[in-house]
Amino acid sequence: MARYSAFSIFRNALSGQKNWQRAWRAAEPKPSYDVIVIGGGGHGLATAFYLAENHGIRNVVVLEKGYIGGGNVGRNTTVIRSNYLLDGNTQFYEFSMKLWENMSRALNFNVMFSQRGQLVTAHSADQLDSFSHRANIMRLNGIDADILDRDEVRRLVPYLDFSDTARFPIHGAIFQGRAGTARHDAVAWGYARAADGHGVDIIQNCEVTGFLRDGDSIVGVETTKGRIGAGKVGLAVAGHTSVLGAKAGLELPIESHVLQAFVTEPLKPLVDQVVAYGADHFYVSQSDKGGLVFGGNLDGYNSYAQRGNLGVVREVAEAAIALMPCISRVRLLRHWGGVMDMTPDASPIICPTPIGGLYLNGGWCYGGFKATPASGWCFAHTIATGKPHPLIAAYGLDRFRTGHTLDEAGAGPSAWLQ
Amino acid sequence: MLRIECPCCGPRDHDEFRYGGDASVTRPAHDDPDPEAWYRYVYVRTNPAGLHREFWQHVIGCRQWLVVERDTRNHAIASVDLARKLSARKSPARKPPA
Numbered sequence: 001m002a003r004y005s006a007f008s009i010f011r012n013a014l015s016g017q018k019n020w021q022r023a024w025r026a027a028e029p030k031p032s033y034d035v036i037v038i039g040g041g042g043h044g045l046a047t048a049f050y051l052a053e054n055h056g057i058r059n060v061v062v063l064e065k066g067y068i069g070g071g072n073v074g075r076n077t078t079v080i081r082s083n084y085l086l087d088g089n090t091q092f093y094e095f096s097m098k099l100w101e102n103m104s105r106a107l108n109f110n111v112m113f114s115q116r117g118q119l120v121t122a123h124s125a126d127q128l129d130s131f132s133h134r135a136n137i138m139r140l141n142g143i144d145a146d147i148l149d150r151d152e153v154r155r156l157v158p159y160l161d162f163s164d165t166a167r168f169p170i171h172g173a174i175f176q177g178r179a180g181t182a183r184h185d186a187v188a189w190g191y192a193r194a195a196d197g198h199g200v201d202i203i204q205n206c207e208v209t210g211f212l213r214d215g216d217s218i219v220g221v222e223t224t225k226g227r228i229g230a231g232k233v234g235l236a237v238a239g240h241t242s243v244l245g246a247k248a249g250l251e252l253p254i255e256s257h258v259l260q261a262f263v264t265e266p267l268k269p270l271v272d273q274v275v276a277y278g279a280d281h282f283y284v285s286q287s288d289k290g291g292l293v294f295g296g297n298l299d300g301y302n303s304y305a306q307r308g309n310l311g312v313v314r315e316v317a318e319a320a321i322a323l324m325p326c327i328s329r330v331r332l333l334r335h336w337g338g339v340m341d342m343t344p345d346a347s348p349i350i351c352p353t354p355i356g357g358l359y360l361n362g363g364w365c366y367g368g369f370k371a372t373p374a375s376g377w378c379f380a381h382t383i384a385t386g387k388p389h390p391l392i393a394a395y396g397l398d399r400f401r402t403g404h405t406l407d408e409a410g411a412g413p414s415a416w417l418q
Numbered sequence: 419m420l421r422i423e424c425p426c427c428g429p430r431d432h433d434e435f436r437y438g439g440d441a442s443v444t445r446p447a448h449d450d451p452d453p454e455a456w457y458r459y460v461y462v463r464t465n466p467a468g469l470h471r472e473f474w475q476h477v478i479g480c481r482q483w484l485v486v487e488r489d490t491r492n493h494a495i496a497s498v499d500l501a502r503k504l505s506a507r508k509s510p511a512r513k514p515p516a
Contacts, residue, residue, distance in 0.1 A: 242465035253461035255440070256490070301420075301437045304467040304490045310419060311433045344461050400461045401453070413460050416437055 001197035003108050023189055024196035029203055032229030033061045035383055036221055037236055038208050038244065040064025042073035042184070043361055043368065044236035045191035045202070046376020047383070049107075052198030054377070055384035060200045062192075063223060065207035069188040072239055075306075075338035076369040077261050077295045079274050079283065081118045081179035082143055085134050086406050088394030089347060090141050095391055096374030097143075097178060103373060109190030111182045112288070118179035118274035121153065121160070121323070123168040127278055131174035138176070146175045157275055159326050167322055168279035179274060181285050187372060211248050217356030218248060234359045234383050236375075238348075239339035240304070241362035248358055253400045254349075255415040257298045257342045259366050260308035262316065262335040264327070266290030275323075282319035291333060294320060298340070298366070300416045308337040340366050342415035345405035350379055350392045359383050360397065365418060420488075423498050426480040438473025440464070441485045441501070467491055473501060 002008060002021050012020055035051055037044045040062045051057040080100055082093040104110050122128040128147070135145035153173045154162055160170060192202055203225065212220035212227060220229035237244055245252045267290050276283040284294035296316035299308050313335060321328050341363045343349060348371065349363035361379045364371065378389035388396065399405055411418045420432035440463050446455040470490045475483045483501035488494070 240467070242463070243467050246464070251458075251462050252465070253463065255463050255465050256467070301432075301488075302440075302465065302470050302472065302490045303493070305492060309432075311431075401457050414439060415463075416439065 001193065023193040024202050027061070027201035027203055029061060029206065029223070029225050029228050030201065032220065033201075034059040034231045035234060036060075036228060036230040036232075037062045037234045038221065039071075039235065039237035040068050040192070040202060040204065041071045041236065041238070042187050042191065042372035043238065043364075043375045043379065044234075045188060045195055046372050047234055047236055047361065047379045048200045048202075048376075049191050049195040049198065050377045050380035051384060052195060052200055054380060057384055058199040060195075061228065062195065062200060062202045063206045063208055063221070063228075064202070064204045067204050068192050068202065069185050072338045072340075072368060073188045073372070074185055075261060075336060076184055077283065077285070077293050078181040078184045078369060079118065079179070079285065080113070080182055080370040081176055081274070082370075083118070083120075083134065083138060083145065083174065083176050083179070084408060085137055086408055088406050089408060090137060090143070092374055092378075092391045092395075093370065094141060094143050095377075096371050099373035099377065100182065100370075101178075103182075103187070103190070107190040107194045109186060109193060111186040111190050113180065113182040115178050115180040116273050116285070117175060117177045118276065119148065119153065119156065119173040119175040120276040121170050121278040122172045122174070123170060123279040125171060128172045131172070135174055144176055144178050146177070148173045148175050157271075157273065159270060160275070160323055161325050173278075181274060184369060187369075191376070208244060209247075211358075218358045230357070232357050232359065232383055234361060234379060236361040236379065238341040238362045238364040238368055241341045241360070245360070245362075248353075248355055250353060250355065250358075250360070252349075252362075252397075253344050254341045254363055255302050256304050257300070257340050257416055258303040258305060258308050258337040259295065259298050259340050260312055260316070260335055260337050261293065261295045262313075263287070263291040263293050263333050264330045265333050267292065267330065277319055277323045280319040280322065282316060282323060284320070284324070292327065292330065295366075298342070298416060298418075299337075302416075304339055306337050306339055308335065340364070342418055344400060344413035344415055344418075345407040346409055346411065346418035347406035348375070348395050349397050350375065350382065351388055351396045352382060352386060353397065420493050420495070422474060422484070422486060422495065424476050424479060424482070424484065425498060425500055426482055427476060430476065430479060432474070434476060434478040435474040435484075436477045438475055438483065441471040441473045441504075469496060
């Protein structure tokens with residue numbers, strides 16, 4: 001794999017930019033591999049990369065039913081933060097943040113990680129108290145967090161509704177300066193290229209249709225490109241975990257729901273940070289092209305359709321205008337949907353499974369993008385050693401049986417209300 | 419928009435309804451001591467990509483709970499019925515008055 005550098009750009013300029021290599025090979029499946037990773041999204045590709053990079057396991061294949069970057073890794077709103085409250089989440093997402101901070105260098109691929117900061121507005125004294133609680137927990141874990149009063153918020157984001165008629169007046173905010181965004185396609189491409197550089201095969205348009213078994217253990221997969229044997233199989237297909245899990249014989253506490261995202265026509269620079277609305281479910285950032293990228297609630301009923309419904313468009317627009325009246329006449333350019341694995345506590349599941357040879361990475365709800373590097377790192381460790389990485393000890397499948405759920409929002413077990 | 423054919427009110431926009439989740443799970447008997455039964459009732463879902471039996475309540479209408487069979491891939495609705503007609507835990511059938 002030729003490294004990208006200022007010099008390589010210069011050298012290729014001399015030959016008219018015609019001699020760039022493909023970022024990764026178009027591989028054909030071999031009869032068997034040490035590890036099969038099902039799902040060529042961010043998590044699957046990161047898993048394959050870290051299997052090779054950290055554990056020296058290079059006889060690995062990533063099977064993707066569509067194309068690289070066509071699933072949720074290319075459909076999210078690209079927000080990265082580590083402002084989690086509960087032990088297990090706090091440390092995991094901060095580890096992820098540290099990997100983000102070095103990702104472009106580690107992958108030799110510019111993922112355009114931009115630590116522009118994220119703030120969540122507080123709309124009552126009580127909410128600001130709860131944010132202080134969160135900020136203290138973050139600081140005790142060595143994570144940056146600041147509590148801003150109303151005037152400080154106003155200086156930072158003067159375009160929010162600070163008028164006397166605001167439905168939910170802004171009392172303050174919690175701010176994480178190291179939070180930000182990254183270019184999500186580049187994350188998929190960067191991991192794919194780096195994994196390929198370690199010898200990992202990436203096979204697109206190859207859907208897994210079933211599992212090969214030897215007794216109770218899984219020893220490979222049936223695909224639309226034939227049978228492939230494997231020492232171990234890792235499932236990283238969030239959105240469709242239940243579908244493949246059922247084929248493997250796993251019973252899962254997961255429902256699939258659709259989450260929409262939106263982008264407006266391009267504007268001059270307006271939103272310098274990631275801004276989240278504390279009084280409703282709405283968050284916004286501005287892309288490098290100028291579009292406001294935002295999202296809100298789930299559509300709220302089980303769905304495998306990668307498109308959403310108009311009722312939620314209206315709800316999200318209402319929240320947007322309540323927080324930022326200045327964008328009331330901005331036109332929506334596009335909106336799209338992605339299918340989420342929703343768990344009953346809105347926390348992910350990464351663990352070995354009761355089925356021999358099968359490892360599970362799913363249940364990412366609407367928060368999987370920011371977890372991409374840590375998820376891959378810890379899942380690779382779990383597959384390589386057969387034991388959960390300490391950072392994902394809280395993400396076992398059995399936590400629902402034993403009552404050790406990580407319900408960050410305290411929303412209870414109805415997946416569609418998380 | 420989904421359009422749900424309410425048995426009482428006719429075809430209505432799904433925004434008038436509240437979603438109630440998977441209707442294929444049955445609550446264990448109140449005195450069931452088996453934690454596994456409760457685990458399965460509260461958490462385990464088949465989550466099919468295809469026909470899904472689910473509860474909807476017509477909150478801005480007749481307020482009846484319905485069981486809707488809907489394809490989760492394309493939202494085509496196959497059937498709608500009153501939940502109480504389909505309930506697995508019916509109260510004992512009343513004898514007709516003598």
